[in-house]
Amino acid sequence: MGVEAENQTNSLDGLKWTVSFAILAAIVAGNIYFAEQISILWRAVAIVVGVGAALFVAGQTAKGQDALVFAKDSRTEVRKVVWPTRQETLQTTVIVIIATLIMSLILWGLDGIMVRVVAFLTGLEL
Template identity: 55%
Template sequence: MTTNTEEQGNSLDMVKWGVVILLLAAAVIGNQYYSEASVLVRALAVVAAFAAAGVIALQTAKGKMALAFARESQIEVRKVIWPTRQEALNTTFIVLAATGVLALILWGLDAVLLRIVNFITGV
């Protein structure tokens, strides 16, 4: 009995995903087909079609999982301890300094290797 319910839910999800794909395709094709219509009207129609597709997609099992993931992610972001402005500036300056030093080292190494290659090839 459980497998029958799962199969029913799975086939209903497939129908919902089919409707989502049809809505998105209709939005894209309709936007192209009615190119002589007002840009505002076409934009509103595309936004409405995308919103309807999103609402339908959120009604599927995968959509519900994605929505739950987004909510849990939002909760986790609230738990993050963000650096102060001074800490962010210090870290930025350290990264810039390290990048500059590495760039100078690579420039010097490139110059040395270029001279070696020129010496070997006789150019």
């Protein structure tokens, strides 16, 4: 892509972002302005359509295209994940609970010993 074409793309991207944010601002203003005149159902439909339009316009920018590619790649990677079975999850959970209990008992014991040592060294009674 040439420098001139890239500059034109950048200027159009700015315009597209401006249009996208203007649509979102119009949604907010319209929702506030028409709060009493139009039912919540029709306002919700207008919000969904407006946000969809704003996302469509934003998706036409260079960063929007990058975001779409990233989302597609992320979805592909999530499909590759091997999720644990229910049994593996339960076994791992039990191991973590047991390890936590053992460590808490060890720390409780060490704390008790250290309190007694400090009390002995300082001459303070418990």
